[in-house]
Amino acid sequence: MTVSHFPLIQNLLTEALHSRNDNGDMPDGAGAVSSMSGELRTAARRLAKELGFDSATVGSSVLKSILACGAQHGPSMMVERYAQGFSGVEEAVEEAPQRHLAVLPEREAEQPSVQAAVSAGKQAVIQQMQELMAQALAPDNTASGITEKEVIALIETYAHKPAEKHIIVSLPGGKRDMGEKLVHEQFDSVLKAVAADVAVMLVGPAGSGKTTLCEQVAEALDLRFYFTGAVASEYKLSGFVDAQGRVVSTAFRDAYTNGGLFLFDEVDASMPQAIMAFNAALANGHCDFPGDTEPTKRHPDFRVIAAANTFGRGADRQYVGRNQLDAASLDRFIVVNMDYDNVLERALAGNRDWTKRVQRIRREIQKQQVRHIVSPRASIQGAKLLAAGFSVDEVLEATVWKGLDVDTKSRITAAISG
Structure with a gap:
């Protein structure tokens, strides 16, 4: 790999090489690193994490090494060291085993292990890291004609974390390859929790992708997806017997009986009676559905996610029509904060x-x-x-x-x- 492969990087690096400190010399590595703004440091850490390296290794040590070489041997050697440094990074990434973002401990042989593998766009990430390093090489951005605002804009443009991941799921029946998927940053956490049969409450603003994430989790675990919105009475949740004596089922009843992932959306906008019936079904492992002669046992493949716009403490400035959830309801769920990605x-x-x-x-x-x-x-x-x-x-x-x-x-x- 050489810098010439990336024209924009080359141009930025050329400008950086013409930068000098107050004495007209090349900056040393420590000085350049300490002069990086907080936003650049944040970008460096984010990119280093995506590469799978410790942030100190990529965001500091490599940069110090390159700049120290330039200070001692001149700009041309720094260019060579720059290319060599990132060739080493690329080789390490390519040789590393596939990194898994979501791995469940297998306590039992039949328990599924869920693995969400990093997408294959490693070359793009390397290029993004080069973008960051080229910017950091200039200790005085103004002198080199690159303003701090322009640096941040370039980082935002080229150095973002990919949203697409290659999802691989290992189930008792074999591996399930879902291919490349655009997923929310909380996908891995929710996937692990649901597969471990832990009830999850997603809390986030309108339009943050809660429903889509739940559909993707259901697909990953090969579960049928069921959904209901805010419920005004327990019968809208558990079903009822109509005037002709026929049982009218619901999404919750079908999922509880036959297995599947059930999303109780807008749980904080539902009536307390419905939530109490919901809690009882989760706590007892069985439910007395209308029309049944005996309690229905919870299906072993039943999984549940609740979604809310608030943390169950009642209405706030944005969501005025929300109810306060009692402590028993909140205690049954782990809470995942799902903000806009x-x-x-x-x-x-x-x-x-x-x-x-x-x-x-x-x-x-x-x-x-x-x-x-x-x-x-x-x-x-x-x-x-x-x-x-x-x-x-x-x-x-x-x-x-x-x-x-x-x-x-x-x-x-x-x-x-x-």
């Missing part, structure tokens, strides 16, 4: 510039504590509208602002433009 959002929308604008507006709305939701749907739907020929202003009004008052819009627009 910015990387996944960009991948799904396909329009990077538009998505970055939506995300900037969202951050500012949160910062100013405005009661207004801007979910990834604004990025995905907005990208489609832009591709169809709508203007940016039209798309902003339709997908982002959605009737927000003029003063608040002006305040947010001014803040993100500054």
